[in-house]
Amino acid sequence: MGERSERVKVLTAGIAGLLLSVGVARFAYTPLLPLMQDQAGLGVSAAGWLAAVNYAGYLTGAGIATMVSDLVLKDRLYRIGMVVALVTTPMMALTTNEVLWGVSRYFAGLGSAAGMLLGTGLILNWLIRQDHRSELGIHFAGIGLGIAACASLVEVLHPSWDWREQWYAFTVIGILLLVPALGWFPRPARDTHTRSGRRMLDRPPSALYLRLFIAAYFCAGFGYVIGATFIVAIVEDLPGLAGRGNLAFLAIGLGAAPAGIYWDLIARRLGDLNALVVAAGLQVVGIALPVLAGGLVATMVGALLFGSTFVGMVSLVLTMAGRFYPTRPATMMGRMTLSYGVAQIVGPAATAWLATRYAGYVLGLYLAAAVMLLGTVLLLLLKLVERRDAERDHASSVDATAGRPRHGGNTR
DSSP: OOHHHHHHHHHHHHHHHHIIIIIIIIITHHHHHHHHHHHSOOOHHHHHHHHHHHHHHHHHHHHHHHHOOOHHHHHHHHHHHHHHHHHHHHHTTSOOOHHHHHHHHHHHHHHHHIIIIIIHHHHHHHHHHTTOOOOOTTTTHHHHHHHHHHHHHHHHHTTTOOHHHHHHHHHHHHHHHHHHHHHSSOOOOOOOBOTTSOBOOOOOOOHHHHHHHHHHHHHHHHHHHHHHHHHHHHHHHSTTOTTOHHHHHHHHHHHHTTHHHHHHHHHHHHOHHHHHHHHHHHHHHHHHHHHHTOHHHHHHHHHHHHHHHHHHHHHHHHHHHHHHOTTSTHHHHHHHHHHHHHHHHHHHHHHHHHHHHHTSSHHHHHHHHHHHHHHHHHHHHHHHHHHHHHHHHHHHHHHHHHTSOTTOOOOO
16 A cells, blocks of 8 residues: 555544534534423523533543553543444434433543544644654644534435434444444554654643643633534524524534644644644634624524634644654543533533523533633733743753753853
């Protein structure tokens, strides 16, 4: 197999894994949420609770990813996670018991973490090892494609298929995705050298950098989860937009599908952190636009902005984490995602509480925009820390070259 065709096959396996673990196992719930509320008796509070349970499973998976350093074990857990993501899908159609739904959503979250963290880390490790550019934009097209595919399928099937039948339809799609997600996924190598013989070395960031980065990513997770989980229900409640919620979800997917690719290009020109700041600022606009401006056009523009920026941020952050730790990329990815995952538990729970108390999801959207604004400020502070760390490292290298202690100088 040629180098180019091998890379295409591996990236296709990664995309299929994300389509299954994040698209089917995670995002099918969002466009089916109004249908389940109408046909299966799912209440507003329970809808938020199920979303929170899903993210609790995701958070558990992120914690596991941080503790596992062996690449072979990561690969085994990834493959188990793909099967779990598939099995939890028909579980949603087999019952109307909210506790059993919760069990399904929890294990679906574990499967999502396997695809997002273990799978992404292994793909990045493979790219670096094969001397390819260490960018995940093409890989993360799977997230946007998953959103768009879920929204499209529900839109097409809704007139004649009930909620149970649609969950079964997603199960069939999941079975088809499982084949490349497992069969084409590369087995990891234990060697710490690239194909060209270059040694892969971990270069951890400073403690302050990591703390700020984690806090900023928490904000990103909060902003993402409210929009991604409740956008359909939010748009349905806006004046004049009844019946357009699924269209907004489709717009998120269309915005997200190519996002990782062009944010890679933006990062090449502006730098990773500058690209993150731009993406975060645009995401604030995308979250708030539907409720601030109103109307179908503003809602669609906001949805496109939201889709393109949240995937861009995830792609950039996890790529940066993998570059800090090329030999064990899921280590820092897992720590970052623990923060992102905590936000994804707090966000739906807070939104459900606000929706129950104030009869609507709109306040949750305002809250998401405010938290994302805070995250943008934290990223700006992170730029200052990055500059400080670079100056410190430069001074250390100069001192080492001169053969004197770092703090050496004139003594009196």
